[in-house]
Amino acid sequence: xxxxxxxxxxxxxxxxxxxxxxxxxxxxxxxxxxxxxxxxxxxxxxxxxxxxxxxxxxxxxxxxxxxxxxxxxxxxxxxxxxxxxxxxxxxxxxxxxxxxxxxxxxxxxxxxxxxxxxxxxxxxxxxxxxxxxxxxxxxxxxxxxxxxxxxxxxxxxxxxxxxxxxxxxxxxxxxxxxxxxxxxxxxxxxxxxxxxxxxxxxxxxxxxxxxxxxxxxxxxxxxxxxxxxxxxxxxxxxxxxxxxxxxxxxxxxxxxxxxxxxxxxxxxxxxxxxxxxxxxxxxxxxxxxxxxxxxxxxxxxxxxxxxxxxxxxxxxxxxxxxxxxxxxxxxxxxxxxxxxxxxxxxxxxxxxxxxxxxxxxxxxxxxxxxxxxxxxxxxxxxxxxxxxxxxxxxxxxxxxxxxxxxxxxxxxxxxxxxxxxxxxxxxxxxxxxxxxxxxxxxxxxxxxxxxxxxxxxxxxxxxxxxxxxxxxxxxxxxxxxxxxxxxxxxxxxxxxxxxxxxxxxxxxxxxxxxxxxxxxxxxxxxxxxxxxxxxxxxxxxxxxxxxxxxxxxxxxxxxxxxx
Amino acid sequence: xxxxxxxxxxxxxxxxxxxxxxxxxxxxxxxxxxxxxxxxxxxxxxxxxxxxxxxxxxxxxxxxxxxxxxxxxxxxxxxxxxxxxxxxxxxxxxxxxxxxxxxxxxxxxxxxxxxxxxxxxxxxxxxxxxxxxxxxxxxxxxxxxxxxxxxxxxxxxxxxxxxxxxxxxxxxxxxxxxxxxxxxxxxxxxxxxxxxxxxxxxxxxxxxxxxxxxxxxxxxxxxxxxxxxxxxxxxxxxxxxxxxxxxxxxxxxxxxxxxxxxxxxxxxxx
Amino acid sequence: xxxxxxxxxxxxxxxxxxxxxxxxxxxxxxxxxxxxxxxxxxxxxxxxxxxxxxxxxxxxxxxxxxxxxxxxxxxxxxxxxxxxxxxxxxxxxxxxxxxxxxxxxxxxxxxxxxxx
Numbered sequence: 001x002x003x004x005x006x007x008x009x010x011x012x013x014x015x016x017x018x019x020x021x022x023x024x025x026x027x028x029x030x031x032x033x034x035x036x037x038x039x040x041x042x043x044x045x046x047x048x049x050x051x052x053x054x055x056x057x058x059x060x061x062x063x064x065x066x067x068x069x070x071x072x073x074x075x076x077x078x079x080x081x082x083x084x085x086x087x088x089x090x091x092x093x094x095x096x097x098x099x100x101x102x103x104x105x106x107x108x109x110x111x112x113x114x115x116x117x118x119x120x121x122x123x124x125x126x127x128x129x130x131x132x133x134x135x136x137x138x139x140x141x142x143x144x145x146x147x148x149x150x151x152x153x154x155x156x157x158x159x160x161x162x163x164x165x166x167x168x169x170x171x172x173x174x175x176x177x178x179x180x181x182x183x184x185x186x187x188x189x190x191x192x193x194x195x196x197x198x199x200x201x202x203x204x205x206x207x208x209x210x211x212x213x214x215x216x217x218x219x220x221x222x223x224x225x226x227x228x229x230x231x232x233x234x235x236x237x238x239x240x241x242x243x244x245x246x247x248x249x250x251x252x253x254x255x256x257x258x259x260x261x262x263x264x265x266x267x268x269x270x271x272x273x274x275x276x277x278x279x280x281x282x283x284x285x286x287x288x289x290x291x292x293x294x295x296x297x298x299x300x301x302x303x304x305x306x307x308x309x310x311x312x313x314x315x316x317x318x319x320x321x322x323x324x325x326x327x328x329x330x331x332x333x334x335x336x337x338x339x340x341x342x343x344x345x346x347x348x349x350x351x352x353x354x355x356x357x358x359x360x361x362x363x364x365x366x367x368x369x370x371x372x373x374x375x376x377x378x379x380x381x382x383x384x385x386x387x388x389x390x391x392x393x394x395x396x397x398x399x400x401x402x403x404x405x406x407x408x409x410x411x412x413x414x415x416x417x418x419x420x421x422x423x424x425x426x427x428x429x430x431x432x433x434x435x436x437x438x439x440x441x442x443x444x445x446x447x448x449x450x451x452x453x454x455x456x457x458x459x460x461x462x463x464x465x466x467x468x469x470x471x472x473x474x475x476x477x478x479x480x481x482x483x484x485x486x487x488x489x490x491x492x493x494x495x496x497x498x499x500x501x502x503x504x505x506x507x508x509x510x511x512x513x514x515x516x517x518x519x520x521x522x523x524x525x526x527x528x529x530x531x532x533x534x535x536x537x538x539x540x541x542x543x544x545x546x547x548x549x550x551x552x553x554x555x556x557x558x559x560x561x562x563x
Numbered sequence: 564x565x566x567x568x569x570x571x572x573x574x575x576x577x578x579x580x581x582x583x584x585x586x587x588x589x590x591x592x593x594x595x596x597x598x599x600x601x602x603x604x605x606x607x608x609x610x611x612x613x614x615x616x617x618x619x620x621x622x623x624x625x626x627x628x629x630x631x632x633x634x635x636x637x638x639x640x641x642x643x644x645x646x647x648x649x650x651x652x653x654x655x656x657x658x659x660x661x662x663x664x665x666x667x668x669x670x671x672x673x674x675x676x677x678x679x680x681x682x683x684x685x686x687x688x689x690x691x692x693x694x695x696x697x698x699x700x701x702x703x704x705x706x707x708x709x710x711x712x713x714x715x716x717x718x719x720x721x722x723x724x725x726x727x728x729x730x731x732x733x734x735x736x737x738x739x740x741x742x743x744x745x746x747x748x749x750x751x752x753x754x755x756x757x758x759x760x761x762x763x764x765x766x767x768x769x770x771x772x773x774x775x776x777x778x779x780x781x782x783x784x785x786x787x788x789x790x791x792x793x794x795x796x797x798x799x800x801x802x803x804x805x806x807x808x809x810x811x812x813x814x815x816x817x818x819x820x821x822x823x824x825x826x827x828x829x830x831x832x833x
Numbered sequence: 834x835x836x837x838x839x840x841x842x843x844x845x846x847x848x849x850x851x852x853x854x855x856x857x858x859x860x861x862x863x864x865x866x867x868x869x870x871x872x873x874x875x876x877x878x879x880x881x882x883x884x885x886x887x888x889x890x891x892x893x894x895x896x897x898x899x900x901x902x903x904x905x906x907x908x909x910x911x912x913x914x915x916x917x918x919x920x921x922x923x924x925x926x927x928x929x930x931x932x933x934x935x936x937x938x939x940x941x942x943x944x945x946x947x948x949x
Contacts, residue, residue, distance in 0.1 A: 224606030308931070320930070
């Protein structure tokens, strides 16, 4: 290690160097690739496709709710639409979205590894995802499902819609998620290069590790739940359906034992992205690194102790409800630890309001509202009042959309130059963030008001007094959709017309910005130097190439340290 | 494991630095995978626990239809197969591929034996109509005539221990099934005062699903072993390269572990 | 980069279980199987279940420690295994306790409670 390392900023794409996109050509080189970056990109395409599908369902729902009576669809179609919207968004978009698409791409590079620990397992996970998606599409083709994404029994046992294909799809998607989780855990534990200690890891990796813990421990229970549901439907076995001697509340225990932790599968990687973006865009070291790191693990562990808060009105015992309610509040502690640390990071920082940072600011604002309204729902008495109303709908959209989707978009704009080696038009990116933020609030804020006034969720028609709120909400959803169109256009435009991205356009200190954009097949030409992921004093700006480089002095110091 | 650098250990994939790193990654990955297996079965054990606690009478009554002898033999077979599998790992570690082949062959034979006995049991249940859910339709006469292996409930009813009706305050809060187990309760038994609990089908549902999922895992394990067998025949394993046998064995032991719990919980209730 | 020759130094991670240990564990497992069947002939009431589960746990521990090498493996793998078991227990215990205490009704004649 005493020999001088090659200058990493000599990594401007010259057109002659091969990167992961150009090193192999042809469709087969994608289908059978073992490269985590290509798998990540394919995941990105599929999850974004699912997002579009789920989004179309959402727009149809909102259009139906424009008037108190039937607008464009009948009640049964409406039931199927909200089920498909939920199922597609949850199982096909948010859960694999950040970990499988972005995590796959950035995890090994941030770690300084050449690939995931098990590249074949990684590819198998993608195949399973596609297979699961095929089953979901099959369910839609066979007439859809109208149970809600939770498949609550006894209705899901008795309805004559295509529950079995949809649950088989979700079952397979669960395995896909498990395989990703196994890869994340082993990669983070075993593939850390020399110098990369646990506490030199970027916070994104802590988040992904915590996510993987949940994927491993919770997803199999979803698998068995759906399997039992399928068996109950197919063979009339009395597990959950009281008409057959089963226990419907047991289904809810089974389901939420997975599905509550699953909401942390959605939010934890999002929090990781926020930690990654907020520090370089405040030009300041992240505040409270260890607190943020451990709060991820704490959230993962606490997530297994709160599932009963979905069952306050399901004849769950009062004792269990009380305990679950108390534990639910305790999740607010590590979540707040993160938010305060992010705010402290920004405090007296030099904020760079570029596109990724705008999404992050949106995240903090929306997730704050989502998290605080979660406390209303965690409290037993209030929950019984607002249970199954639009208040709940608004709450989880503020956390699930205002959280993961905002963060995912932030991450997409942040890593886009790294993924594809192109810069997008900054102002278009900013406009899209603004549009989505406005549209989102216009869509979901009125739903809080409706909910608290008693508008129940999942209804096709409603009393006229709610009309104005529903109309605001529908208009908001159109603004939201337009915002995403701008996102799509901005990013696709950059692929064809964007200028070539330098290795480190943002001045971030994590390792993925030390390799060229896009990265070569094995990520690094030489093993990278591991430095503090949030120490920007080692970087200097080079105006000629519009790129940040490691200061030579920093290298020498590090060399000495490593040697 | 595409292309290897010239100075790279041929047993080590390109993205690992050392053999040890690769070995430990593989082991860690396998253990994490086993966690998911345990939790998968954990859901079934939860189902079992809740109904056993709330409807003990069903389990006491219906478990008599399972054959303890066959179940016991199967337990012993699986324990033996675990031994041979552990021995196969030992042989692979020492590079004795011939012994690996032999040990895996014995394990495979045990697995076949296990499934064979399971098939006999399943066949009895099918013939007697002791099938899960709405297919539950016990046929008493045929079963008594054709299958000596299945304990005849009529003679069991004559035992000193008639099925225990649970005390009232212990009774399930869950209402009895709307569809009772019509057919099982024959007039003859009623005359003798035999009380057949409601919803006996529940036990057989649990029995079929739990042993069925376990059986599927046995099948998958056999697939893994055939793969290992072929590799051992090519003489691939040695002190530097036995991870596959090791992980295959870990999987097989978990299959054994699940059965170690299933056997007393399903067969030895009475 | 490690070459095949120098990696012999890393063989410390390989532990070969001696045949005696394997056979002893096997014998113990068989003996415990006989015991668990034999115990069922004695009526201990509630304790039959407890004894059966205890014996099964001992057997499982033997398999995990010796056949699955946990005794000599990296402790972290054992921790992972324990986490799986603890999580399963957490799930079963809470669901089981709750199933004993369901509220019969939330709102008399309204909510779909389970009637005693």
